[in-house]
Amino acid sequence: MTEKENTADKICFVISPIGDTGTPTRSHADKVLKHLISKCVPAGFKTIRADKISDPGIITNQIISLIESADIVVADLTDSNPNVFYELAIRHALRKPTVQIINAGGKIPFDIAAVRTVVYDLTDPDALEMAQEQLAEALIYASGPSYKPESPFTVAIPAPSSARHTQKDQQSQILDELQKLAIRIQNIEIQTARKLPTTYNALSPDARFMTRAPKDRTQAELNDFVHNILYRPKLDED
Structure with a gap:
């Protein structure tokens, strides 16, 4: 962990397929984290993924806690991973800022197809650069004080806060x-x-x-x- 991460006071939690060490899924997840997400997170944020949690304890409890407490969440919909959609649904129900991303050629489920999703392609430098610009813009906007999260949940069920x-x-x-x-x-x-x-x-x-x-x-x-x-x-x- 770098000195910048130690002094960060906000958290960007990454929800994505992770897979076991040495698998293509883990390799892809690491590249997305390194070449896309980490380059786009606003200053003052610390990026955390489930496998990077170093604190002792029950991992599922820690994941749920981060889903609830993180200032912003990036959800990678690539490969339609069930855990990702489960965790994304929790975040939607909490009505908190979330940005969706997906690998080029991936299919977005109908229920969340209307939500803006950043498409990336790690094999195409130009496409990756465009994805970086779009994700950086989306993260800045979603982490702003005036941002109101939108999802199928917020549309279907008005916030009780009113x-x-x-x-x-x-x-x-x-x-x-x-x-x-x-x-x-x-x-x-x-x-x-x-x-x-x-x-x-x-x-x-x-x-x-x-x-x-x-x-x-x-x-x-x-x-x-x-x-x-x-x-x-x-x-x-x-």
């Missing part, structure tokens, strides 16, 4: 309205408190006595209140 955002917006609106209501109530309480002395002073002595709490009433006020009740002038009876 519903979550709508619910979050509604909750924010409710909180805003509650905050406004709380401010209004507080203003009313302040205005009422300011008006209270005037209203209180306008009351008769007996009414003021009744509105006060018992602990705030003096003995003299109680005597005056009783006296007023007992000796209140009676209305003329006709």
